[in-house]
Every structure is written in structure tokens, then in C-alpha cells.
Amino acid sequence: MRLLRDDALESGDVRLGTRFWIFPQPPFIPGYEQPDRVWLSIARDEIGAGPSDPTMYVVDAVYDKQPYGFNRFPPFDGARRPPARPGPDRHFDNLDPASRPFLAVHAYACVRFVLDIWRSYLGRPIRWFFDQTFPRLEIVAFVDWDNAQAGYGFLELGCSGIGGIKRPYALNFDTIAHEVGHLIMLSETGVPSGISRDDDFFSFSEAFSDAVSLISFLHFDSAIDRLLRRTKGNLLLYNELNRFAETSPETQIRVATNFRQMSAVTREVHDRALPFVGAIFDSIVDLYHRDLVANGCADSSLLDFDLRDLARDEFDRFRQATAEAFRVKPLIFKRALTEARDAIGQALALSLRTLDPNTLTLAQAASAIIAKADGAAAERLETNFVWREIIGSR
Template sequence: MRLLRNEALESGDARLGTRFWIFPQPPFIPGYEQPDRVWLPILRDEIGPGPSDALMYVVDPLSDKQPYGLDRLPPFDGARRSPAGPGPDRHFDNVSPTSREFLSVHAYACVHFVLDIWQSYLGRPVRWFFDQTFPRLEIVAFVNWDNAQAGYGFLELGCSDTDGILRPYALNFDTIAHEVGHLILLSETGVPAIVSRAADFFPFSEAFSDAVSLISFLHFGSAIDRLLRRTRGNLLLYNELNRFAETSPEAQVRLATNFRRMSDVTGEVHDRALPFVGAIFDTIVELYHRELVARDCADSRLLDIDLRGLSQRDFDEFRAATAEAFQMKPLIFELALASARDTVGQALGASLRTLDPTTMRLDQAATAVIAAAQGGAAEVLEANFAWREIIGRR
């Protein structure tokens, strides 16, 4: 179990890694103004200026750069700002979060943080799908463009413009984690040979990337803590978990707690991804409830009724009971959520290698995730995918 990985390493010795700051949510979100200090499991002498290492490097173009595309690929060969470097102790938490260099340092830290989590779930290192052409991923810290994208050899980050306020996606963990999700998926399944209208690779890719963003966010000890305190342990409330894409460059805000089924959505890839993301979110919440019930922290009726059709009265009762238990045993709630998170993360990770990117359909992806699930998680996933009409009822 990897609960509170940041703190777990905090007291460790210098050989364990390198310190960075990460904002678990963009700093303009109330409650998230302060970054978390994290230890990345990469040695200080393995990180060069940029930052850069054997897997990736960051560039910050000096003037406006055209976004990459089919006919425009890395490496970036224009003029760059001077690369960000570490402090005298060779850690990167000396870089001020308000400085320009911080964009590069933060983007780098987020990519590593997410990659490290998913390599744990996969049980092996991710090998970039483009490594025959480009040995390293190029991260472009800032492009004057309202989008973020990952592609063949690159991950580049633009900025949103809200009433003249520019908000770089380099400071947006959700956005970066989502894009890293696309890179992980392609690296595990390979690139689809042809883009078939009948296949679901792209909707699945959006769903998987949203799940990567959500599950990776739940690896910040401070985020779990804040989330549970604010909801007093009740994840049925509206909360951070379903705000995770609110400034996403993707076409629409995607809510992990949506109630959409396959018969409610269009063929547009982000829309078609929604029921799958919803099933993943519901499964995390349900496994969390199971843990709470098993540890005597919640009413066992939580497991028997359809939470989507909960009456206000039942909801209020559950909320009161959960809040009381949370006050007594907050640590048990953290453990329960971390366990639910990891069970779903491992099932998702283990399913990837069994998928054929060229022909796969969402029902095949769902079946692969169910097959890869451990313990009682399979039946919960199965029921949720069936409710979403992704698979038939069995």
C-alpha cells in the first residue's frame, strides 16, 4: 500500500530521491494555494538542468512556438530560456513557485510523479512508444495556445485565458496527469494500426486518461486528507474528485460522477468516454464503502442499496453516521480510500497489455479490467459497467 507516499519518504535519507513542489490542484483553486513537497524517486545526480534525465527533458521556448503536429515533431530547435536548475543542495524545492523556471520544474515533477505511480501498478517501467525515434520525452513547459497535448515524442502545455488572466497548464496537475495517461496507454498497447470508426481506442484513451488523473490525484496525502475532512468522509458529496478536469483543455468538462449511460451519449470521443469514467469512479467509492463497513465505520446498508437513487433521508442518515465515525477514526478512512484507489488502479494497469488498440471496443476494455481485478473488486466493476450499459447484464 502506498498511502501518503510524500510523507513516507520525508524523513528518509538523501539517497532516496529529490525534492520538488507540486500543486495537487492549480493554485487558483481555493484550499490549494500551497504546493505539496514531494520526493521523486530519482537521484539528484541523475537530474540535469531543464530539468532533464534519461527519460525526459523540459524546454521553455524563448518566443512563441507553433504547437507540434503531424508535420512538426520534436526536438525543439529554437531559442530557449535558460534551463531551470536545482538549489545548492541539488534539490528543486528551492525554485520559487512564482518564478518562470517553476513552470518547467513543476511540469517535470508532475510527469515523474504520475509515471512512478503507474509503473507501480503496471509492475514494470513504461517504455515510450516512440523510443525507436526519440529516446526521451520532450516536455514543452509553455506554448501560447489554449490547449495541452501529448503525442509522438512530446508533451506540450499551453495556457487557459480567463478574462485576460493566463493560467499555464504547466501548473495544472490534472491536465498533465491526463496527458501522461495518453502516453502510458499508447506505450502499453502500442499505436492503433488504422483508425477504425467501429473501434473505441480514442474514447477508451480519454476514459483511461481521466482515470489516471483522478487516481494519481489521490496519491497526494494532503489531497486525501483535505477531501475527507471537507466531506467528513462522505464521498457521495460533491467534491474535488469530480472537479478534476474543470480547466481541462479538452472540449468539455468531464465529471467523474456523471450518471451517463451508453444510451445517453453521442459518438464524440469525450462524450463516449463518460460512462466508463463514471463506472471507475463509482467503483472506487463502492470499494471505499466496503472497506469502511468491514472496519465498522459505516452502515452496512450502504452496500445494499442503489446509491444513484438514494433518497434525501437515507443520504442524511448515512452522512450523519459517516461523519461521526470519521471524527473518531479518520485514519481508517484514509486507509480505506487508498486501498480502493490502488485496487482500481492495479486492475486498470493490468488490463492494458491484453487490449488490441486497433480493434478494441469499450465492452472489451471493461471485460479486461474486470478480469484483471483482484478480490471482490471484479463483481463491483462488473455491476457498474453493466449499469452504464458498457457490458450486458450477466
């Protein structure tokens, strides 16, 4: 009998998806020097050189390109470098990560990876908000400019220039995921018209994009493993672990572990987004704790008080207990974290369509997320949005 004989598998079924390398954090971050091999959902016969597919394509300019904006829009019509090509098996994991074409391939893979996750939360494909004008998203792999931006029909990636070493944002999953977050949000809420620069829409957009980056990052198995092993399963980032947060190599976690409340922020959009991002992260950690307690991996007293006020000896006791449980059953911790991540991610995604971009307030956005969350998640979100002074207590 040849039960497992499958011609499609043997010849490498093109419909199974396409392999890429992604660095979950930029490769200069200690512990993240090696990329992860990921399977993206797009079939190999739907993806061409560039890479390019029916919804997006990457360009890499030969000469310095001016960033888009004002009156400059895609498509790019200057001289392009030769498009990156897949290997003979039509997968894109054939390129040297130090090579120039890898920038294009990595940027593409990051965008697709994030879209795969958020499409799954939404339960349907994301239609670009600009698709009446530009059918496809243009990803510009490299611009000599210390910024990254997503806009009408494009996502372009510059480089950071700290210490004289240029570090392309094309290798920075965090930055790319954040920019894709902006595109997802606009595609779901629609584009606001006639609102001013300090409307809450922009702060929410920053908060949502940071949450997209954080939650998408938590979809790398290797990243979750590293995070849990380093902390021995203890994501309680307050007190002692606040130091962990500040020195955490994961950019997303540094941003999300903040103590800011609305009474302590300015009108500047990124500053004003911080309490919202904090509430999202706290809710993930709270749900994670509930799951650990339910599975006998943490003491139930953990759920009884505000963790921000945890005394030193209580914290130490908790840390010791979770470390012991983590040594024995790490998979419980991993499952707890992925379920918490998805409960919050899904509520965030589903809330978007219920928001009016022209009148949006942070309080409305918070309420919309709570409304789309299930019991325990809704309760934790509400408590955390209240503590952050984004909504009043009900």
C-alpha cells in the same frame, strides 16, 4: 553507541530521491494555493538542469513556439530559455513558484509523479512507444495556445485564457496527468494503425487518461485529507452530494461523478468516455464503502441497495453515521480510500497489455479491467460497467 549515525543520511544520500513542489490542483483553486513538497523516486545524481534525465527533458522556448503536429516534431531546435537548475543540495524545491523556470520544474515533477505511480501499478518501467525514434520525451513548458497535447515524442503545455488571465497548464496537475495517461496507454497497448476517428480506442483513451488523472490526484496525502475532511468522510456523491460534485474544486471529481449511460451519450470521444470514467469512480467509492462497513464506520445497509436510488432520509442517516465515525477514526477512512484507489488503479494498469488497439471496444476494455481485478473489486467493476451499459449483464 552511535546507532543512528549514518554518513549517507547526514550528507543527504542522493539515492533517496529528489524533492520538488507540486500543486495538486492549480494554485488559483481555493484551498490549493500552497504546493505540496513531494519526493520523486529519481536520484539527484540522475537528474540535471532543465530538468532533464535519461528518459525526458524540459524545454522552454524564448519566442512563441508553434505547437507540434502535422509535420512538426521534436526535438525543439529554436532558442531556449536557460534551463532550470536545482539548489546547492541538488533538490528542485528551491525555485519561486511564481517564476518562469518553475513552470518547467513543475511540469517535470508532475510527469514524474504520475509515472512513479503507474510504474508501481504495472510492476515495471514504462517504455515510451516512440523510443525507436526519440529516446526521450520532450516536455515543452509553455506554448501560447489554449491546449495541451501529448504525441509522438512530446508533451506540450499551453495555457487557458479565461477572463484575460493566462493560466499555464504547466501548473495544472490534472491536465498534465491526463496527457501522461495518453502516453502510458499508447506505450502499453501499442499504437493502433488504420483505425477511424470514432473508433472506441479514442474514447477509451480519454476515459483511461481521466482515470489516470483522478487516481494520481488521490496519491497526494494533502488532497485525500482535504477531500475527506470537507465531506466528513462521505464520498457518496449522489443526491445531496451531487451538488458537492458540481462545485467540487477538484476537476477530476467533477468529471468522474457523472450519471451518464451509453444510451445517453453521443459519438464524440470525450462524451462517449464519460460512462466509463463514471464506472471507475463508482467502483472506487463502492470499495471504499465496503471497507468502511467492514471496519464499523458505516451501516451495512449501505451495501444493500443501488446508491443511485438512495432516498433522502437514508442518505441523511448514512451521512450522520459516517461523520461521527470520521471524527473518531479518520485514518480508517483514509486507508479505505487509498486501498480502493489502488485496487482499481492496478486493475486498470494491468489490463492495458491484454488489449489490441486495432480492434478495441469499450466492452472489451471493461472486461479486461474486470479480469485483472481481485474478487470484490472485480464484482464492483462488473456491476458498474453493466449499469453504465458498457457491458451486458452476465
